[in-house]
Amino acid sequence: MAHRGLSEKEIQAALDAFTGDNDSLFDDEDEDEDEEGAVGCTGTWYGRQIITHHGPECTTRRTSRRVGDGVVVVESGSVRQQDLSQGLWGDTKTTCRALIIYLNPTENINNNTDRTLRQLDEAGMWQLSEVRLVVLGGRDEVESVLLHPSLRNVASAVYLAIITKQSSESIHYLHHSVLKEEVSERVKVYRRCLYCNTGDATVQFVRRERLDILLLSRRLIHGLARNLQGRRMNVVSVPFFPYMDYTKHYDRPGSTITPKDSVDKRLLSVISKKLNVTYNIFEEPNRSFGLATNGKFNGMMGYMQREEADFCTIAGSTDDRLKVVNFVRTYPSDLMTLVSLKPTLLPQHLALIRPFRQKVWASLLMGLVVWGVTMWVLQQAWVWATGGRAVHLNIALLYGWGALLEQPPKDPSVNMSGQMLVGWWLVFCLVISTGFRSSLIAHLSVQGKTRPVEVLEDLVKADNWRWGIDAWLLKGVPKDYFSKHTDPTVQHIHKHMEAYDSDEGLRQVLQGRFTLIDFENYISIIVASRYTDKNGYTPLFVSKKGFFLVAIFGYGFRKGAPFYTQFNQVTRRLEDAGIIKYWTADVIARRVRETRAKAELDTYPDFSTELRDSRELVLGLDHLQGAFYLLFLGSILAAFILLLEKLVHSCCMNR
Numbered sequence: 249m250a251h252r253g254l255s256e257k258e259i260q261a262a263l264d265a266f267t268g269d270n271d272s273l274f275d276d277e278d279e280d281e282d283e284e285g286a287v288g289c290t291g292t293w294y295g296r297q298i299i300t301h302h303g304p305e306c307t308t309r310r311t312s313r314r315v316g317d318g319v320v321v322v323e324s325g326s327v328r329q330q331d332l333s334q335g336l337w338g339d340t341k342t343t344c345r346a347l348i349i350y351l352n353p354t355e356n357i358n359n360n361t362d363r364t365l366r367q368l369d370e371a372g373m374w375q376l377s378e379v380r381l382v383v384l385g386g387r388d389e390v391e392s393v394l395l396h397p398s399l400r401n402v403a404s405a406v407y408l409a410i411i412t413k414q415s416s417e418s419i420h421y422l423h424h425s426v427l428k429e430e431v432s433e434r435v436k437v438y439r440r441c442l443y444c445n446t447g448d449a450t451v452q453f454v455r456r457e458r459l460d461i462l463l464l465s466r467r468l469i470h471g472l473a474r475n476l477q478g479r480r481m482n483v484v485s486v487p488f489f490p491y492m493d494y495t496k497h498y499d500r501p502g503s504t505i506t507p508k509d510s511v512d513k514r515l516l517s518v519i520s521k522k523l524n525v526t527y528n529i530f531e532e533p534n535r536s537f538g539l540a541t542n543g544k545f546n547g548m549m550g551y552m553q554r555e556e557a558d559f560c561t562i563a564g565s566t567d568d569r570l571k572v573v574n575f576v577r578t579y580p581s582d583l584m585t586l587v588s589l590k591p592t593l594l595p596q597h598l599a600l601i602r603p604f605r606q607k608v609w610a611s612l613l614m615g616l617v618v619w620g621v622t623m624w625v626l627q628q629a630w631v632w633a634t635g636g637r638a639v640h641l642n643i644a645l646l647y648g649w650g651a652l653l654e655q656p657p658k659d660p661s662v663n664m665s666g667q668m669l670v671g672w673w674l675v676f677c678l679v680i681s682t683g684f685r686s687s688l689i690a691h692l693s694v695q696g697k698t699r700p701v702e703v704l705e706d707l708v709k710a711d712n713w714r715w716g717i718d719a720w721l722l723k724g725v726p727k728d729y730f731s732k733h734t735d736p737t738v739q740h741i742h743k744h745m746e747a748y749d750s751d752e753g754l755r756q757v758l759q760g761r762f763t764l765i766d767f768e769n770y771i772s773i774i775v776a777s778r779y780t781d782k783n784g785y786t787p788l789f790v791s792k793k794g795f796f797l798v799a800i801f802g803y804g805f806r807k808g809a810p811f812y813t814q815f816n817q818v819t820r821r822l823e824d825a826g827i828i829k830y831w832t833a834d835v836i837a838r839r840v841r842e843t844r845a846k847a848e849l850d851t852y853p854d855f856s857t858e859l860r861d862s863r864e865l866v867l868g869l870d871h872l873q874g875a876f877y878l879l880f881l882g883s884i885l886a887a888f889i890l891l892l893e894k895l896v897h898s899c900c901m902n903r
Contacts, residue, residue, distance in 0.1 A: 483527050578801060
């Protein structure tokens, strides 16, 4: 913005005046230096990032003055997002960074200054709230610069207003005075205070000083305010108990709300007292967390993306959302769980076959047949070789069956090889019968139950089973999870998924062969409040082997929010102390007690009679009904075979 291009020596002299070889501009009493000479303590200036405006012959360059210390000079008309993101914000060595803007007051102030600042805004300056900004220019544009919309999120901004008698020669005079070390220019120091105007930004005069001895303390330049001076923040929210619950001021969607007892109310109350902030909380009209369409979000995420609110209450962090929102972790991610009927008692008439699984019964039957055939083949081979009495196949099979029942008939073997085969079969039958008896006693004494539904794979494997999800969850992360997941099981679940509200979904569960998918904390409160009797019994089973949709739950802040760090510090301390975890458990317990007291009755009758005590169990007809069914079946089969034998014998006699 100068009338002429500056020489390399003049540029370097100006930079030395701004930064100083001894870091005089950013000196502090607490600064230390490491062994290599670079400033090394937290909060000081490892690197200097400079934007200076000069003639077109000067191009972007970077110099390394010492370890971790660099300078970037960029022409005002060529400021791009790449210059800010890579040159200013992308160097991992520069843990503290400053942006110094040199405004030459000899040119058209209003047009050029506004154009320069708008270029910074287009380059993404509004997202870099932690940049330390130092502006050098004339006195007439202090407020227009420090309160410019492009710097709305900058937490630390200092303006050095040059005091000269001849403004047209001020900057030229300044450079040559520094080079010749003859005259020391005077400046007025102003700073931008984000929250001093009843929570809004304003400009404050700091002091008047000589430039050559100017010291800007870390407290002045750091800009991390501990007191936000009653700043009123716009907060958008949706109901999600136990984290957030509220009452609306008006019936229309999107109206202001008053939080009820919930984790968020307690957390916001503590933050309000700690940081001195107030809130204007309103409801998201569609009660939507936010889904992206072509990069544009709706719901609460849309408010953050459009900067129509300062932050939103509880939401899950995803890759898409992190592009437009900064998250502060406030709670651990809630488990997505499955709610089904509790496992039911298995029918007693099948108790006789439960000691062995289906594969064991099939293997036992196959082994019996194979052994009988082997016995018959060996005996037939002996008869063919030596002559004598043969063994029929039915005799061999009946002997094997009788040995399993511990009532074997006469030994059918006619040689040593057959006797050896019979001996090992008897040992096998002893092991099988002993295992069956012991397992049968256990199944008759303690009645078995069906397997509970624990994971999504159980839903897919179950026959004639349905499932659904709480309808409001389809306005947020769960919809993206199920619709975009590549796992075949999850795709099958999504394809056949039904949508209900929580109460209707639980009624479907009570009818049987249905599972409701929901967040554990949210659905557990409903189950404990309305679907549990006075003895603590509920027919519903809430799985503990669910799955997580997101890594964390937290508050979403608009990009570049200058108070993001303060909120993050408070929530981190509360979580590390275990207070948020305690609040969550306490809010859940209080809500369950209040809901049950208000209802004044139990949803279900007393189920205590179903509980089993430790008294000795006496087997009755109910336990042994399977044995009688087997006896009747055997009698019917024997009668049918007798009739069949009679018919065959009659046919043979007639011939």
